[in-house]
Amino acid sequence: MRKTVFNGTALPLLLLTPQLVITAIFFLWPAGAAIWQSLLQEDPWGMSSQFVGLRNFTEVLAEPEWRGAAWNTLIFSSSVAVLAMGTALFLAVQADKSIRGANIYRTLLVWPYAVAPAIAAVLWLFLFHPSIGLVGRALNEAGVAWDYKLNGNQAMLLVIVAAAWKQVSYNFIFFLAGLQSIPRSVLEAAAIDGAKPVRRFWTIILPLLSPTAFFLLVVNLVYAFFDTFGVIHALTGGGPGKATETLIYKVYVEGVQNVNLGSSSAQSVILMILVIALTAVQFRFIERKVHY
Amino acid sequence: MASLEVSGLTKSFGATHVLHGIDLAVEDGEMIVIVGASGCGKSTLLRIVAGLETASSGSIRIAGREVSALEPAERDIAMVFQNYALYPHMTVEQNMAYGLKIRGLPKPEIARRVAEAAGLLGIGPLLARRPRQLSGGQRQRVAMGRAIVREPKLFLFDEPLSNLDAKLRVQMRAEIRRLQRRLGVTSLFVTHDQTEAMTLGDRLVVMHAGHAAQIASPMEIWARPADTYVAGFIGSPAMNFLEGTLAEGGQVVALKAGPVLRFADGPRAGGEGRPLTIGIRPEHVELAEGGIPLPLDLVEPLGSETVLHGRLPGGEALVVKLAGPGPGAQSLPVALPAAALHVFDGETGKRLDP
Numbered sequence: 011m012r013k014t015v016f017n018g019t020a021l022p023l024l025l026l027t028p029q030l031v032i033t034a035i036f037f038l039w040p041a042g043a044a045i046w047q048s049l050l051q052e053d054p055w056g057m058s059s060q061f062v063g064l065r066n067f068t069e070v071l072a073e074p075e076w077r078g079a080a081w082n083t084l085i086f087s088s089s090v091a092v093l094a095m096g097t098a099l100f101l102a103v104q105a106d107k108s109i110r111g112a113n114i115y116r117t118l119l120v121w122p123y124a125v126a127p128a129i130a131a132v133l134w135l136f137l138f139h140p141s142i143g144l145v146g147r148a149l150n151e152a153g154v155a156w157d158y159k160l161n162g163n164q165a166m167l168l169v170i171v172a173a174a175w176k177q178v179s180y181n182f183i184f185f186l187a188g189l190q191s192i193p194r195s196v197l198e199a200a201a202i203d204g205a206k207p208v209r210r211f212w213t214i215i216l217p218l219l220s221p222t223a224f225f226l227l228v229v230n231l232v233y234a235f236f237d238t239f240g241v242i243h244a245l246t247g248g249g250p251g252k253a254t255e256t257l258i259y260k261v262y263v264e265g266v267q268n269v270n271l272g273s274s275s276a277q278s279v280i281l282m283i284l285v286i287a288l289t290a291v292q293f294r295f296i297e298r299k300v301h302y
Numbered sequence: 303m304a305s306l307e308v309s310g311l312t313k314s315f316g317a318t319h320v321l322h323g324i325d326l327a328v329e330d331g332e333m334i335v336i337v338g339a340s341g342c343g344k345s346t347l348l349r350i351v352a353g354l355e356t357a358s359s360g361s362i363r364i365a366g367r368e369v370s371a372l373e374p375a376e377r378d379i380a381m382v383f384q385n386y387a388l389y390p391h392m393t394v395e396q397n398m399a400y401g402l403k404i405r406g407l408p409k410p411e412i413a414r415r416v417a418e419a420a421g422l423l424g425i426g427p428l429l430a431r432r433p434r435q436l437s438g439g440q441r442q443r444v445a446m447g448r449a450i451v452r453e454p455k456l457f458l459f460d461e462p463l464s465n466l467d468a469k470l471r472v473q474m475r476a477e478i479r480r481l482q483r484r485l486g487v488t489s490l491f492v493t494h495d496q497t498e499a500m501t502l503g504d505r506l507v508v509m510h511a512g513h514a515a516q517i518a519s520p521m522e523i524w525a526r527p528a529d530t531y532v533a534g535f536i537g538s539p540a541m542n543f544l545e546g547t548l549a550e551g552g553q554v555v556a557l558k559a560g561p562v563l564r565f566a567d568g569p570r571a572g573g574e575g576r577p578l579t580i581g582i583r584p585e586h587v588e589l590a591e592g593g594i595p596l597p598l599d600l601v602e603p604l605g606s607e608t609v610l611h612g613r614l615p616g617g618e619a620l621v622v623k624l625a626g627p628g629p630g631a632q633s634l635p636v637a638l639p640a641a642a643l644h645v646f647d648g649e650t651g652k653r654l655d656p
Contacts, residue, residue, distance in 0.1 A: 193385060193387060195383045195384075195385055195387035196387045196388075196389060196390070198352075198354050198374075198381075198383070198387065199381065199383060199387040199388075199389075199448075200389070200400070201354070201373070201374045201375060202352060202353075202354075202374045202375065202379065202380065202381050202401075203375070203400050203401030203404060203448075203452070204375035204401055204404040204405055205375070205400075205404055206375070209404065213400075214389060217391040218390065218391060220391075
């Protein structure tokens with residue numbers, strides 16, 4: 011890579027300023043505030059606060075509700091990641107093959123990414139609402155007891171599908187790029203070596219896609235942890251009961267609805283640590299891992 | 303080991319005709335080089351034999367068996383690609399063993415074959431490495447090894463030396479030839495490099511615009527090119543072409559540049575004034591007192607020989623190759639020996655024999 015050498019420090023600092031300011035205002039400040047807040051306990055009326063050290067953390071981690079939300083998050087994020095990546099990989103393999111109309115097909119597949127989470131949720135609501143949803147009503151008329159407002163498992167299923175649907179586009183673009191960067195001759199060599207299409211996929215294509223897949227896994231997990239708040243909020247509101255309450259949703263419930271700022275902050279700090287850890291793993295892995 | 307017969311092979315991509323009926327019979331153990339400029343259809347021909355493309359019509363028989371409808375895997379062939387096409391995520395050993403594993407060979411047999419091929423190619427110490435840790439020449443050897451272990455009926459080479467630097471290319475060229483002789487595997491080798499073609503092939507197929515312009519041994523092609531395209535393609539520097547017309551009942555050619563030359567090997571058919579193209583290789587042009595004056599505009603010294611570029615009186619370019627250092631003169635008298643002339647039809651470019 012080419013290095014540019016600046017004379018003096020004024021210009022480089024000036025060029026860095028916008029990015030630094032944005033990072034400071036939108037990340038460092040709120041994150042710092044959250045960390046500080048997580049060490050305090052407020053009185054119920056919000057009139058005074060008191061330093062309590064790590065007590066918020068120990069209380070949160072001991073709470074059965076928090077553990078429930080952590081379990082939900084685990085189920086939810088792993089399902090979203092697997093479903094979104096699996097579907098995207100399948101579609102990308104098809105798109106890599108198809109010749110006619112490939113561009114239209116690809117464009118259509120990218121659209122869901124441009125839909126805001128809440129809108130996506132409403133779309134799925136109109137499909138699966140037990141009394142006004144197209145599919146929901148059909149299911150009930152067909153004798154399936156479908157009501158995600160009452161059945162926790164159905165609610166979880168619905169938010170998983172809705173959240174995964176939005177992420178498929180993103181994964182699709184990366185998988186398609188990954189597939190197209192595999193030299194055609196390598197696949198031809200495998201064909202001459204006697205590998206049938208299915209075997210070629212498992213022994214050549216998939217291993218060569220693994221760096222892409224790992225990157226996407228981390229991105230999808232982070233997405234499922236944070237960006238799915240809108241989908242859950244608009245579809246189920248964490249319910250029924252606490253069936254679809256994930257960690258990020260619980261941060262909202264605790265902080266905004268229950269106004270328990272100390273606990274809410276502690277929970278968001280835990281989430282922050284989790285994501286930093288995930289990102290660190292990813293960077294370590296990418297540095298070490300082969301790029302073909 | 304096997305023979306290969308290609309007959310009436312055509313290929314079109316939509317309205318574009320790439321191959322116009324190729325007929326080729328390769329004997330057991332023979333090395334055939336398919337040579338031609340880019341876009342002549344040589345790679346397409348190879349890929350059709352491999353089964354990576356389907357022919358529009360025609361038949362391909364390997365060891366007497368019709369393979370047109372078979373998958374590449376079922377044709378019992380091995381191919382070496384221009385970019386080597388090694389599996390980047392596998393070690394050298396795994397690369398070579400891949401095809402054998404798929405065929406379900408027992409492990410000891412796979413290990414034996416891989417070790418044997420590695421020994422043959424001198425890549426034994428590299429077996430645990432991955433392709434990206436190898437140099438171009440080493441990758442090339444691994445690609446060869448992957449083909450050898452399969453013990454196929456037919457080797458296909460798709461410009462395997464093009465990505466190597468000049469020195470390595472010459473070295474690998476000799477190595478491929480030796481290996482092919484030793485293993486005795488029937489081979490098709492595609493290249494655009496005429497030196498590679500001349501040195502490697504038992505016979506050459508010179509392709510031009512989807513036709514096989516000539517199929518013959520390298521010396522035959524050099525000595526008796528079938529048309530002006532082949533004549534100009536094979537040999538370096540390229541053959542000189544001079545315009546002329548038939549005269550004196552087919553005994554002589556009157557060159558546009560002035561001289562009248564008598565054919566050494568007998569009269570050519572055709573009427574008086576039939577347009578001809580006369581070919582003469584630069585190394586066959588002689589210096590002679592009282593010859594045609596050739597003013598020089600460029601002298602290229604190559605050490606052991608010198609290439610001179612000049613223009614004949616009629617304005618046609620003539621290239622002369624002389625042994626040893628070039629003369630200091632600005633103009634040289636040259637003679638065109640009758641025995642070295644190649645006579646082609648002026649309109650079709652086809653060779654005219656007596």
